[in-house]
């Protein structure tokens with residue numbers, strides 16, 4: 001697939017077919033993630049592949065509680081009803097579930113580029129996730145990024161080190177729906193994508 005087609009066609013996917021993702025496809029996507037740029041060559045991305053059915057069930061419960069608890073006071077009753085109708089994750093049915101984390105460097109170690117902000121480590125992980133997502137798209141698979149979670153509970157459930165900052169959960173598989181080639185939130189009338197990025201000249 002041509003790069004710009006891949007960029008255009010990548011979707012956040014919440015509807016998956018039941019078929020397994022081949023190991024070779026996953027390996028390729030992880031390798032793509034590892035090609036990402038990272039501040040000071042820190043490579044801070046960490047992935048946790050969830051194989052346990054019990055953990056999957058607990059992660060789904062985590063999502064349900066977080067979705068229920070979110071403050072919706074700014075929404076009209078109509079928007080609240082629309083929001084409630086949306087499928088915003090595929091934790092129960094995605095063939096693969098992958099936790100994403102950012103490992104903070106050991107205290108006292110020096111990383112080029114984080115003197116302005118330590119957030120550059122998380123930005124590096126986001127670059128890796130995007131590479132992972134694009135690689136899946138190019139291979140006919142997709143991902144959905146779920147952040148409607150109690151992230152500290154995500155760490156507890158997956159048993160990760162306190163040095164690993166949780167960035168969410170990726171639901172991965174073969175898409176059952178391409179949402180007409182536009183973001184699902186646009187397709188359902190939640191929000192319309194803007195035509196162009198904001199670029200100013202100074």
Ligand SMILES: Cc1cc2nc3c(=O)[nH]c(=O)nc-3n(C[C@H](O)[C@H](O)[C@H](O)COP(=O)(O)O)c2cc1C
Nearest residue numbers: 010011012087088089145146147148182183184185
């Ligand atoms: C950091 C991040 C977190 C996201 N978290 C969620 C989420 O919890 N649930 C969800 O349905 N979509 C989530 N999304 C997906 C966005 O809603 C989606 O990217 C956006 O609507 C544009 O659609 P597209 O990715 O198909 O272009 C997240 C996306 C990003 C980048």
